Amino acid sequence: MTPEIFEKLLELLNSNSFNSLRSELSEFNEVDIADFIAKLNKDQTLLVFRILPKDLAAEVFSYLEPEQQQHIVQSITDKELTALVDDLYIDDTVDFLEEVPANIVHRVLAVTDAETRQTINKFLKYEENSAGSIMTCELVEIKASFTAEEALAHIRKTGVDKETVYTCYCLDSRRRLVGTVGLRSIVFASPDQLISDIMEDGDAIVCVKTSDDQEYVADIARKYDLLSIPVVDSENRLVGIVTIDDIVDIIEEENTEDFEKMALLVPNEDAYLKTPVVTLAKNRIVWLMILMVSATFTGLIIEGFENKLALISGLTAAIPMLMDTGGNSGNQVSTLIIRGLALGEITIKDYLKVLWKELRVALMCGSALALANFARMWIIGRISGSYAEPQQYMIYVVVCLAMFFAVIVAKLIGCTLPMLAKKFKLDPALMAGPMITTIVDGLALMIYFGLANALLTF
Amino acid sequence: MTPEIFEKLLELLNSNSFNSLRSELSEFNEVDIADFIAKLNKDQTLLVFRILPKDLAAEVFSYLEPEQQQHIVQSITDKELTALVDDLYIDDTVDFLEEVPANIVHRVLAVTDAETRQTINKFLKYEENSAGSIMTCELVEIKASFTAEEALAHIRKTGVDKETVYTCYCLDSRRRLVGTVGLRSIVFASPDQLISDIMEDGDAIVCVKTSDDQEYVADIARKYDLLSIPVVDSENRLVGIVTIDDIVDIIEEENTEDFEKMALLVPNEDAYLKTPVVTLAKNRIVWLMILMVSATFTGLIIEGFENKLALISGLTAAIPMLMDTGGNSGNQVSTLIIRGLALGEITIKDYLKVLWKELRVALMCGSALALANFARMWIIGRISGSYAEPQQYMIYVVVCLAMFFAVIVAKLIGCTLPMLAKKFKLDPALMAGPMITTIVDGLALMIYFGLANALLTF
Numbered sequence A, B: 001m002t003p004e005i006f007e008k009l010l011e012l013l014n015s016n017s018f019n020s021l022r023s024e025l026s027e028f029n030e031v032d033i034a035d036f037i038a039k040l041n042k043d044q045t046l047l048v049f050r051i052l053p054k055d056l057a058a059e060v061f062s063y064l065e066p067e068q069q070q071h072i073v074q075s076i077t078d079k080e081l082t083a084l085v086d087d088l089y090i091d092d093t094v095d096f097l098e099e100v101p102a103n104i105v106h107r108v109l110a111v112t113d114a115e116t117r118q119t120i121n122k123f124l125k126y127e128e129n130s131a132g133s134i135m136t137c138e139l140v141e142i143k144a145s146f147t148a149e150e151a152l153a154h155i156r157k158t159g160v161d162k163e164t165v166y167t168c169y170c171l172d173s174r175r176r177l178v179g180t181v182g183l184r185s186i187v188f189a190s191p192d193q194l195i196s197d198i199m200e201d202g203d204a205i206v207c208v209k210t211s212d213d214q215e216y217v218a219d220i221a222r223k224y225d226l227l228s229i230p231v232v233d234s235e236n237r238l239v240g241i242v243t244i245d246d247i248v249d250i251i252e253e254e255n256t257e258d259f260e261k262m263a264l265l266v267p268n269e270d271a272y273l274k275t276p277v278v279t280l281a282k283n284r285i286v287w288l289m290i291l292m293v294s295a296t297f298t299g300l301i302i303e304g305f306e307n308k309l310a311l312i313s314g315l316t317a318a319i320p321m322l323m324d325t326g327g328n329s330g331n332q333v334s335t336l337i338i339r340g341l342a343l344g345e346i347t348i349k350d351y352l353k354v355l356w357k358e359l360r361v362a363l364m365c366g367s368a369l370a371l372a373n374f375a376r377m378w379i380i381g382r383i384s385g386s387y388a389e390p391q392q393y394m395i396y397v398v399v400c401l402a403m404f405f406a407v408i409v410a411k412l413i414g415c416t417l418p419m420l421a422k423k424f425k426l427d428p429a430l431m432a433g434p435m436i437t438t439i440v441d442g443l444a445l446m447i448y449f450g451l452a453n454a455l456l457t458f
Helices: A005-015 A018-026 A030-038 A042-051 A054-063 A066-074 A078-087 A090-097 A104-112 A115-123 A148-158 A181-189 A214-224 A244-262 A277-311 A317-342 A349-383 A390-423 A432-453 B003-014 B020-024 B030-038 B042-052 B054-063 B066-075 B078-087 B092-098 B100-112 B112-127 B148-158 B184-190 B214-224 B245-261 B275-313 B316-342 B348-384 B392-421 B434-456
Strands: A168-173 A177-180 A226-230 A238-243 B167-171 B177-182 B228-230 B238-243
Touching: A005 A018, A030 A042, A030 A054, A042 A054, A042 A066, A054 A078, A054 A090, A054 A244, A066 A104, A078 A104, A078 A177, A078 B112, A078 B238, A090 A104, A090 A115, A104 A115, A148 B184, A168 A181, A168 A238, A177 A181, A177 A226, A177 B066, A181 B148, A181 B184, A214 A226, A214 A244, A214 B100, A214 B245, A226 B066, A238 A244, A244 A317, A244 B245, A244 B316, A277 B275, A277 B316, A277 B348, A317 A349, A317 A390, A317 A432, A317 B054, A317 B167, A317 B245, A317 B316, A349 A390, A349 B275, A390 A432, A390 B112, A432 B316, A432 B434, B003 B042, B030 B042, B030 B054, B030 B177, B042 B066, B054 B078, B054 B092, B054 B228, B092 B112, B100 B112, B148 B184, B167 B184, B167 B238, B177 B184, B184 B316, B214 B228, B214 B245, B214 B348, B238 B245, B245 B316, B275 B434, B316 B348, B316 B392, B316 B434, B348 B392, B392 B434
Parallel strands: none
Antiparallel strands: A168 A177, A226 A238, B167 B177, B228 B238
16 A cells, blocks of 8 residues: 555545545455554544444454454444454454453453354463464365265355365264365366365375464475365364465464574564563573573683783684684574474484584585685784794684684584484574574683693793 | 385385375375375386376476486476476476476477477576566466356366466456456355456555565565465566465575575575585685684784783683673674564664664663673672672673673664665675674674773773
């Protein structure tokens, strides 16, 4: 929606031209209407929501921000609320109820019929981020004994308020899932062909359990290119489906969580600009504290060597470069491994393969960096005029050797820790840059000082 | 597919029971069959591919790895190849052709009919990662003047080899897109209702241009919850669609690219285990070199202060902790901002809002860390027995103040650089941890030495 169109709509609203506004708005996609409403004040929000055609109102509602949803629900009559909840898909209602205070949940439940109330209550009880918590039960059931023609008639009769009709589900008498069939197959079948002949059954059925994590659900949907994925309970009875639009949101949500964990932030579901300063600070301070205290050990290593560092000028100056190069090398490989594990491209069984690969990469990177660093130190030495003493060259050698070994250690630790975390059922994403850096820093300094002790005369 | 099932299928293959194998395989999802073939050797691959029912073979082919696809195409007859290309969707053919050597591309083009060849050639010319390069032209066109019944008959007649029939497209006489309509709406409409009455038109049509970046295409599909998104040329003529299964892959691909860029890796489209060691090393060495050389400046700052560091014990030991805490603080905020920019939750216009937010977060985190650090240093001082001299307390004060200011500088730089990159049309993802750390390190040390000079007596 361009700013001009927004202004035009706002003008209609301000001049109370509600009929024109309604017919203008009906021309837009529900996502754009929600965008429009998001920019209005509270009174305007309610006004616009109320003039929307009834069939559009629920769709727009599901795209609004929780605060606006809450404001609308608090302001409309019980009758309007009943109509709204009636038109909303169960999964959108549950999403909304998970975000609002208890009194609003009670009010919504009070105006819904007994059956819907029971379903909502059941859905609210599934663990957060489980398949159960994100599914909807508004799906089309058909009988395997239907002909294609009967199936189409059945979809026309029962499908209008279902979240999707593009995949239909066949259940047996005990409500266990025995087949799935795409509307496409039904449309292309000859009218008297049986559903049981065209449905996917047996091993070809792809489904998840209510307790499965949403990340797993997304992985399965992505792998099999599904438009919706059936969710079954522990006795294999179909209880719901997760549709692709929610899968896409979950994928972005899970990626955001990985980005946050890799920066050692406590994951946060709200958008950055909407998160209060205190929450932002709280999400960051825990790990900053832990890492700061861990740096004590690196400090102690330096302290133990401080007297010697004071004797030879130039040794201290190389510390940041060694630490940074080690940290960056480790960060690169841990990122690749964490991502590979998340996408299923790498499994724990590949550990030795990964280690061998990283060892070779580390030898290449390490020697290239060590050589480049020697050249760098030599050039800077010439410029600053402190070259040519044999001791100076030995310092270069110590720094470059330390860098070589630091890169190798960093690469091996960078690939090992995420896989170790996975092995122990921890989140590999925590073993990213900051964590690796803290560990590699200490090791890099120990190598550096060890080499200095062995090769230099103090 | 469980290992037991795999063994069973392999046994059928090894005992040449091709008929049983074919009927067993037909029971599986094409993705699982591709998984099965992925574990076979070259001869077995070809054998299994050839015994697959014809309608399944092309689907399975599109899920195989490029090397296996190439091996199959090199080994089958021209007749088989014609049949395969005929059954493949154009976008899958183009994906495959982009990965194989020129001689295979020529062979494939030679066996296809003139029209398909022309289309493939056109698609191969679109810029990599543009909407044009990922779309397919196999879509269902219907007339706005059709009734719902006529539309359904038309879909039955023309839709069977289209990539999706769930959204149909209405064009005017100049092939410009005038409306989109879901199969759902067609099915639920009364038979004599006109498509023009039920289609989305005008402002409600969501489409992208052939030259749009695939990341933008994915953003639009995600925002509007679309199952397929129409692609138009510069004159608004419909040239193709991108389907949701490809969108999901693009989202993961773009996320992987961001993860890689944030670790300052040159992005790589192949899976980790399949990437040669030399490529891995090459992708990493560039930025490692640049950052190492940049660390020269940090080294020079220390060198300039080395004589004074030697005079007071304990000053050098605090350097790693200051650098790490600064780097980690900057990394946290830059991750949030990069992610917020990628998801469209933050725009450049929000800069002052972000800066003000980060300033407050930094004050909180900075003072908490400084206080904790004072306690930490005091405890370590007591344990090591070096407490109680007034100069020692002043060192604590200098380190804690330096930490406080380093955190503030890190947070402000961490939010500024990604937004600045965005402003100048660079990828914000480059302004992540490693880059921020290198910049913040130098500044943290300058603050530290400045404070030491001002507050300590050497």
